[in-house]
Amino acid sequence: MKDFSTLMAQLPMVAILRGIKPEEVLGHAEALIDAGFSILEVPLNSPEPFKSIEMLQQKYGDKALIGAGTVMRKEQVEKLVEIGAGLMVCPHTDVELIRTAKASGLYAFPGFFTASEAFAAMEAGADAIKLFPAEAMTSPKVISAICAVVPKSVRICPVGGVTPDNMSAYIDAGAQGFGLGSALYKAGQSVATTSENAKAFVAGWQAISEAAR
Template sequence: MGLKDWLARRPLVAILRGIRPDEAVAVGEALVEAGIPVIEVPLNSPEPVESIRRLAARFGDAALIGAGTVLDPADCARIAAAGGRLVVTPHADPEVVRAAKAAGQIAVPGFFTAAEAFALLKAGADGLKLFPAEGASPAVVKALLAVLPKGTPILPVGGIEAGNMAPWRAAGAAGFGIGGAIYRPGDTPAVVAAKAAGLVAGLSGA
């Protein structure tokens, strides 16, 4: 399935920054049970590739598992070898996008300007991560969607929580990356499940 298919299930990406491999599967189960089937493990987490491997082995095609904070194009191959099918970056690097596509992965690079957005799409990006969203606004998304290729998915990331999704959705955001509002290091699966339920409820009102 492509990015749009996963977002159609529920347009939320859970960012598990700081998670450890021994926690990953239980937290992943809480997320998938709550209806959030896209999970990103940032590479600045402890043993991130091992967490990705365990999540991919547990969920197979039931969830889209991948890596965030991917800075080096060479990392895409080892993420793919672990079963990671999603590559997310915090920055606008066409080389990482090309490496992800060469590895058969879905690429969602970070951007903040129209110039970056067009360059990343030219490199093959499947969607675009507006980061940091705190520094932008829903009006930015609306303006960009007027000039980007029709159907380009834009996902605001940074400061997104249950109470502020509605204006972004109204502007055309295709989904959201959720960090601290869904997981912080040390959160138990029960805490994550409660946060996920709140986000899903917030999304339904968006």
């Protein structure tokens, strides 16, 4: 299984393919991987999500870390293990779900919105924590306050409303990665659009990285 921390260090972006159908998923995944993405998530409120995840794992499991988003129940974690996926993403801070994922050998990337939730997720063994919904924050500077108390070894990743144009504000505030939703992929869009959006995000990250040198 691909290592979550290593992949995030290379390109700290999780591609969220919400609403994708099994017959579409491989084409969009190829476009994302070709652009440089290596962590792909299919939310479980998509059509036949486990079928899409299994197809991705079989086709691209040697190139990318594949997992599910919007995980809510332990039996969904068990299904991910059954089909060979490696990542559990949830929108909330459910410590038992996080512990179940970790005990099952999955990487856990739960959501949080408060400092209390962040520490609870960390204590449960989360590999990174996603600030969700990030667009609900009045300013990326809120992340600065969270980063002041959360250990720097913990990767905080805004999810929701992230675009190539606002990534730098989040990074300046202390974020260390992103989950990318509708600005990257919207249900029904073409593979060409996914490719174009993916390249824009990668170019944006490269510009941020170069400016930091």
